[in-house]
Amino acid sequence: MRIKVDESLCSGQGRCYSVSPELFTSDDEGFCAQRGVAFDVPDGMEDDAQLGIDSCPEGAISVAVESEVDVR
């Protein structure tokens, strides 16, 4: 599973790193530290990823395709 965090949509609501702290973290300003990139979800953490996707009030997190790297 590969996911991406849209940099322009992430507003720092902080739900992703609250519900799935092993997959998402906060930067110094409270934005998702993974915003702006697509990355592979480690095996076994697909549920955490899905919870992050479903919990984002901005709809900033989504499933990415293999070739996506940069989502700025």
Add this chain to the structure above:
Amino acid sequence: MTTTDNRDIPVLTHDIGTSGPVGCHFDEWDQVREQTPAFWNDVGDGHWVVTRFEAIRHALQDPSIFSNESTIIGQPEPEYKMIPTFLDPPEHTKFRQLYNARFAPAVINRITPEARDACNRSIDAIIDRGSCDFIHEFADIFPTHVFLSTMGLDLDDAPQFVIWVRDVFAGLAGGDPEPMAAAMDAVRNYFEVLVADRRVNPQDPAVDTVTYLTNAEIDGAPIEQDDLLWMLMVLVLAGLDTTKSQLGFMWHHLATHPEHRRQLVEDPSLMPSAIEEYLRYYAFVPPARKLKQDVEYEGCPMKKGQMVLMPLWAATRDPRQFERADEVVLDRSPNRHIAFGAGPHRCAGAHLARRELLIALEEWHARIPDYELDSDEAPIEHGWQLGLDSLPLRWEV
């Protein structure tokens, strides 16, 4: 109707400034949302209203059409400039970054012990009495103390802030405009004196927000005095009445739903998700935006310069987005509510507010696990930024 369109545009009259028994606005808007996705609201000079989750979120995320040039329904051309509230990106982003770093989760962790002490002091003052007006004796006091310590201000100023904020929001809710204007002036003067002092006697900017802002630069230059004072004013306006409202709705719900209260007392690990659910269920903020261009939105021909109201309580109880939207589900997951707004103006204090609510739930229920309404009449819910006027509670001593 000010549009030149000949179509049948829904025109309704829903004044969000009225008061009624607790829950009245939420019930009303649960119906409005199902009646129409948008309408022209024939109140005052009139404005558009959008009622459903997706469209409200999308509008809040798109400042190129839905601008923050004004966020006050009755004032599309305000003569003052609330900073950063009345700014759109990219200008907004520069000011907003200064706040973000100030209210990030790591910073909130640092002030948590102090906030916990403040909470317990507020409980100390009432616990032996066996009753209180929760709004005026807890919800007014605790967030004010947290605000002052977060800002690095003198806790002795708390009683004065409580009165200023009460007067300002009474005015905004349609009350007497004179005490409101006086309170705004007083807050401004308070910060004017502090800013002048900190320019000469700078404090540790990590603790003292006024020093931090007087040191800060935008585009390589210090922040102009008027902007600086508005930045401080916005923190007062955004940080105090909001937490008070949320606490009031939560405690009313818990006082009248002992089964929920018992669940939280027996399993405090439920509290964080319960807080998200109360935020969703009682989203009390009605943001507004000014149209920057003509747009066809939710079936309505919106024109440049008109205002659009987006009550968050309409969005967060939308059954298109939330199952059992009209029920409080303490362990709801996921819960993608937008009680803190959405887009670039998402509440900067959201992380602090969540922490305050958690501390309040934990400390209060460790000491006062059982309580009930101390009145046979339903508390009154005021309009605009929704909240309870008072909330009498009693408990066994």
